[in-house]
Every structure is written in structure tokens, then in C-alpha cells.
Amino acid sequence: NTVSASTNTKFFQNADGKYHLVVYVVEDHVINAQASQGDNADHRYVLRTSFGGSTFGEVVAMGSIASGMEIQNTFTAQLVAGWNPDNLRYFAVIWEDVASTFQYINGNLVEETTVSSSIQLSPEELGISWQVQDDNFLISAQLSRATDQLQIQMMDLMGRPFFTKNYSRLPEGKLELHIPAAILPSGNYPVIIRTPYGVRSMMVVK
Structure with missing residues (x-):
């Protein structure tokens, strides 16, 4: 199975920096073993992977950025057999790269996804x-x-x-x-x- 996620990134004020965008794949209600909980523990919101496999995603804006600038992206990834598509959620996060230290800027649930x-x-x-x-x-x-x-x-x-x-x-x-x-x-x-x-x-x- 493949999944596609569409994002729209908008800057609401002037900015100057290097910004990364990543979409994380999270699965809710993963039944698996846990210490002192047995083999059928209900794990909530397990981070499965990110689109492209990169921890902090790809650069979407760099340098001087004007207020109102919008960037559209579409990401596609393969889902692993055994993951439950009905329990998968996709979260987009913007990170700022400050001298190779990544600082969280914003995040949101990606609503426009298609699993096929x-x-x-x-x-x-x-x-x-x-x-x-x-x-x-x-x-x-x-x-x-x-x-x-x-x-x-x-x-x-x-x-x-x-x-x-x-x-x-x-x-x-x-x-x-x-x-x-x-x-x-x-x-x-x-x-x-x-x-x-x-x-x-x-x-x-x-």
C-alpha cells in the first residue's frame, strides 16, 4: 500500500532562516508486548516512520521569507505490511535548522491523505x-x-x-x-x- 499526504505551509510573518518540513506516520492502538503489561498491551500513538525516512524532512524555505508566502508539497510513501491503515495518522512538523540544531516551530495533523x-x-x-x-x-x-x-x-x-x-x-x-x-x-x-x-x-x- 502507498499513502500520499498533501501539505500547505504558510508563513504569517517575515522570517529569516532555514526551515524543514517533515510528515511523520503515527499508528494508534498498536497491540504488542510491554513490560509488566503482558503481550497484548495497547500502545497509543506509536511513531512508525517519516516520509522519505529523514528525521527532520526536507528544506522547504531558506533565507529571507516574506509574510504570506505559501508552499505546497505532496509526499508519497510505502506502508509496511502489518500496519493498520485505519489507525494511521500523519503529522506535519516544521523545524528550523539553527547551526545544525533543530528547533520545533509548528505542527499539525495532515487531513489530506490517501491510502491505496x-x-x-x-x-x-x-x-x-x-x-x-x-x-x-x-x-x-x-x-x-x-x-x-x-x-x-x-x-x-x-x-x-x-x-x-x-x-x-x-x-x-x-x-x-x-x-x-x-x-x-x-x-x-x-x-x-x-x-x-x-x-x-x-x-x-x-
């Missing part, structure tokens, strides 16, 4: 269909079980993503999404639906 698997789901596991309705593509997905995360992505005629919608904590049942199609040229548009437990794809035609 390369396993191809059957129509019974994830039913998908489409139709054109009022200059929109109507994408329908029938979920056979609840999912903590789901992503619907449409590609353009060159195979590049141009529309992405992320959902969280969806129940079992039907999901519908309208994608504007009026300005799109005629052609075939791939649609990919990703979940933590698998993926399905289809081609929609205008």
Missing part, C-alpha cells in the same frame, strides 16, 4: 458506473463495506490527473460524484477509484 492498494477489486467488492448528466459525468460507486478513505481520480486525454476528490469515513452503500464535463473535448477519460483495500478503474466517454 494495488489489489484489483471485483465488481461485487466495489461496483462502479457512469453516465453523462447535464454536462457532467455522474460517477457512481457502490461500496460493499465501510472505508476510512476513498479517492476518485479522473485523467485527461494525455493520461494526466486533472480531477481528484478525496473522501474519509464512508459507510457501506452508494456514493455519487458529479464531475464537470462541458469544457472537456470529446474522448476517453480514465477514472480510478482507490481505497485502502483495493482499486477499480473504468473508462468514461464524451
